[in-house]
Amino acid sequence: MSMTELAEAPTPAGDENKPRKAVEGRSPWQLAWARLRKDKVAIICAVFIVLLALVSIFAGPLSALIGFGPTDQDQTNGVSTDGLPVGPSGLHPLGTDNLGRDILVRILYGARVSLVVGISAAVAAVIIGVIIGLCAGYFGPTVDTILARIMDVVLAFPFLLFAIALVTVAGPSETIEIVVIAFFSWASVGRIVRGQTLAIREREYIEAARSLGASDLRIMFVDVLPNLIAPVIVYTTLLIPTSIVFEATLSFLGVGIIPPTPSWGNMINDSQAFYQVAWWYLVFPSLALILTTLAFNLLGDSVRDALDPRSERLFAARKK
Amino acid sequence: MIVAESEVLLRADNVVKYFPITQGIIFKHEVGRVHAVDGVSLEIRKGETLGLVGESGCGKSTLARCLTRLYPLTSGTITFDGQDISTLNRKQLRPLRREVQMIFQDPYGSLNPRRRVGSIIGDPFAIHGVADGPERKRKVQELMELVGLNPEHYNRFPADFSGGQRQRIGVARALALRPKLIVCDEPVSALDVSIQAQIINLLQDLQSEFGLTYVFIAHDLSVVEHVSDRVAVMYLGKVTELASAEALYRNAQHPYTNALLSAASVADPDQARERQRIVLVGDVPSPVNPPSGCRFHPRCPKATQRCVTEQPELTARSIDGEPLDEAHLTACHYPVKPGEDLALATPEIAQTAREAEAAGVLAQDVLAEERP
Numbered sequence A: 001m002s003m004t005e006l007a008e009a010p011t012p013a014g015d016e017n018k019p020r021k022a023v024e025g026r027s028p029w030q031l032a033w034a035r036l037r038k039d040k041v042a043i044i045c046a047v048f049i050v051l052l053a054l055v056s057i058f059a060g061p062l063s064a065l066i067g068f069g070p071t072d073q074d075q076t077n078g079v080s081t082d083g084l085p086v087g088p089s090g091l092h093p094l095g096t097d098n099l100g101r102d103i104l105v106r107i108l109y110g111a112r113v114s115l116v117v118g119i120s121a122a123v124a125a126v127i128i129g130v131i132i133g134l135c136a137g138y139f140g141p142t143v144d145t146i147l148a149r150i151m152d153v154v155l156a157f158p159f160l161l162f163a164i165a166l167v168t169v170a171g172p173s174e175t176i177e178i179v180v181i182a183f184f185s186w187a188s189v190g191r192i193v194r195g196q197t198l199a200i201r202e203r204e205y206i207e208a209a210r211s212l213g214a215s216d217l218r219i220m221f222v223d224v225l226p227n228l229i230a231p232v233i234v235y236t237t238l239l240i241p242t243s244i245v246f247e248a249t250l251s252f253l254g255v256g257i258i259p260p261t262p263s264w265g266n267m268i269n270d271s272q273a274f275y276q277v278a279w280w281y282l283v284f285p286s287l288a289l290i291l292t293t294l295a296f297n298l299l300g301d302s303v304r305d306a307l308d309p310r311s312e313r314l315f316a317a318r319k320k
Numbered sequence B: 001m002i003v004a005e006s007e008v009l010l011r012a013d014n015v016v017k018y019f020p021i022t023q024g025i026i027f028k029h030e031v032g033r034v035h036a037v038d039g040v041s042l043e044i045r046k047g048e049t050l051g052l053v054g055e056s057g058c059g060k061s062t063l064a065r066c067l068t069r070l071y072p073l074t075s076g077t078i079t080f081d082g083q084d085i086s087t088l089n090r091k092q093l094r095p096l097r098r099e100v101q102m103i104f105q106d107p108y109g110s111l112n113p114r115r116r117v118g119s120i121i122g123d124p125f126a127i128h129g130v131a132d133g134p135e136r137k138r139k140v141q142e143l144m145e146l147v148g149l150n151p152e153h154y155n156r157f158p159a160d161f162s163g164g165q166r167q168r169i170g171v172a173r174a175l176a177l178r179p180k181l182i183v184c185d186e187p188v189s190a191l192d193v194s195i196q197a198q199i200i201n202l203l204q205d206l207q208s209e210f211g212l213t214y215v216f217i218a219h220d221l222s223v224v225e226h227v228s229d230r231v232a233v234m235y236l237g238k239v240t241e242l243a244s245a246e247a248l249y250r251n252a253q254h255p256y257t258n259a260l261l262s263a264a265s266v267a268d269p270d271q272a273r274e275r276q277r278i279v280l281v282g283d284v285p286s287p288v289n290p291p292s293g294c295r296f297h298p299r300c301p302k303a304t305q306r307c308v309t310e311q312p313e314l315t316a317r318s319i320d321g322e323p324l325d326e327a328h329l330t331a332c333h334y335p336v337k338p339g340e341d342l343a344l345a346t347p348e349i350a351q352t353a354r355e356a357e358a359a360g361v362l363a364q365d366v367l368a369e370e371r372p
Helices: A002-008 A012-017 A028-037 A040-057 A059-066 A103-138 A140-156 A159-170 A174-200 A204-211 A216-252 A264-271 A279-307 B060-067 B094-099 B117-127 B133-146 B151-155 B163-175 B193-210 B221-227 B245-250 B255-263 B269-274 B305-309 B352-358 B363-370
Strands: B008-023 B029-045 B049-053 B075-080 B100-103 B181-185 B213-217 B230-235 B238-244
Touching: A028 A279, A040 A059, A040 A103, A040 A279, A059 A103, A103 A140, A103 A174, A103 A216, A103 A264, A103 A279, A140 A174, A159 A174, A159 A216, A174 A216, A204 A216, A204 B100, A216 A264, A216 A279, A264 A279, B008 B060, B029 B049, B029 B060, B029 B213, B029 B238, B049 B060, B049 B221, B060 B181, B060 B213, B094 B100, B100 B163, B117 B133, B117 B151, B117 B163, B133 B151, B133 B163, B163 B193, B193 B221, B213 B221, B221 B245, B230 B245, B230 B255, B238 B245, B238 B255
Parallel strands: B049 B213, B049 B230, B100 B181, B181 B213
Antiparallel strands: B008 B029, B008 B075, B230 B238
8 A cells, every 4th residue: 555655655855856936835734735635545534534524513414314313212113023123224224223223323423422532532632742742852851751750650551440440430421531531542642742852852953943042932832843743643643543442442331421322332332232133233333433443544644654754654563 | 362351252261061971760870971171261352253173072062052051061151241141041041142143063954844944034033022024024034135045935944945055044043133243063064165165255244244253163174264363273172272373374383283284185286295294193082081181192292291290271382481472372381383393203101002002902992991
């Protein structure tokens, strides 16, 4: 995949050396955008994600079109005479569950939960991680030692146990879920940012800024941060699917979204008792989860290739 | 030579900068010190160009960063325009940052690759709140024109420029606040020769236009001779010789300066063939554990026991009771007379490398032991 991508994408060096008629230099972002646009996989994934977002935003009108709400139990056509789920049909395109609820409608509403929790948890984790990583990398060894140890402690936590314990104490809700996921995700962002900051702060342009009298805050956010944006964006796009899976895991274990509110995790959990007689009950929510995760991951890979074609395998070890 | 205090822009008095070498991750303890700058005293006069030469690792760049107070000093004082700046903290240094600027060696490393040129050159205005919006843009474009860049390239990135153009960007940035002193840390070392001349001419034009004072660091002796009014030679963190460029290049008094000058290339091949080269033995000793007395004694062809025990001061010297040029300062007990042939001199003391060779030990082993 990456070979063809590379062959299609113009190398940045060649692009930058070319004499340009336009007076305005193309920014690294514009160059990356041009490369990303030529990447078919990235476009397909982006289209899928945009569609998913639209569908989850308009889940209400769409479910009205189908004719059932997310918690409506269709007692007449949604359950067989034995009280079992009914397979895909014109009335219920993806079938129903054991209570006669429409699976398609519930998947649409579940997408809302997945995207909201996944994206907000990832963004929160990245913001915390960037700020703490910047401080650790920029402010010398003492601050670094303290913050790096804190990151180690967070990474060493048995996160699932902790998540279950916290949710049990605080009571399950979307907010708690976001907090828990963000809390366990920021440390890995922090480490990456810290490492990059350590390298960048030794560069001559940082010294130049210092010799001009720039404050620490200005150097951190005007000079260091723009050089970190590329890995941070890549990491964010890879952190979103991780958070979505994390959310599904919590819901699956019953400590995330409380039924009857649909989420992909609790749908998969509910379907366990019926998968031998109703395959659609298990397959479609799982498929939604897999496709979403796959789309975000592939998009993340493409964004990374577009932003920095040289560091192609920067996150290879992380990918599972 | 005594210069009126009003003529002096910056005075360094016994400036010392050591870098600690530490071991351990959480509980650090100091195991040694790099004596990067070790007791340097010099003055920079208004409107002059002071050249600073020496081998790699002799402390030139560290001294430059001490003079601009980018590094805190280990000890010593620096007076800029009558004000003691040696102990000011970062906030107190802000007004000084407008007066003293730096031009850096690496034109690729000294410009942030993610920012547009206009924003880089406008940085000094933004940091010191001098100009905003369209006024800043106008000022930046004036600066770009001044240093020979096309002002229309305001929105380009550093990657769109060649090395020489990038160095012009660095010059424009340094010039933005009309500083009194510009410290140029090897500003032309990373450029090819034809571009070097352009940048040097630019710097000289700007100096006469704005009455700038330069500290010009380089390891290329001919460049320093060309641009400098006075030249200071450094060896292992100390200034060994300080004189007007003309006097230094004509009559170098310190044996190290002589060796350095004899190693410089000469354009005329006939002259180059006839020239006598002074080849020094051994390597530059480690600045972690510098030699006693005169730091040059392990490699000096004129070394005596006195050089091992007694550290020579940087003062005007006399030979056989006859005083030499009083503006020519040399840190050597036995300054070289004009016309003296150093290649014929033999040291009176056993020097590490030679001693080891005589004892049948490989000189390399001794050198390896000396290094940390």
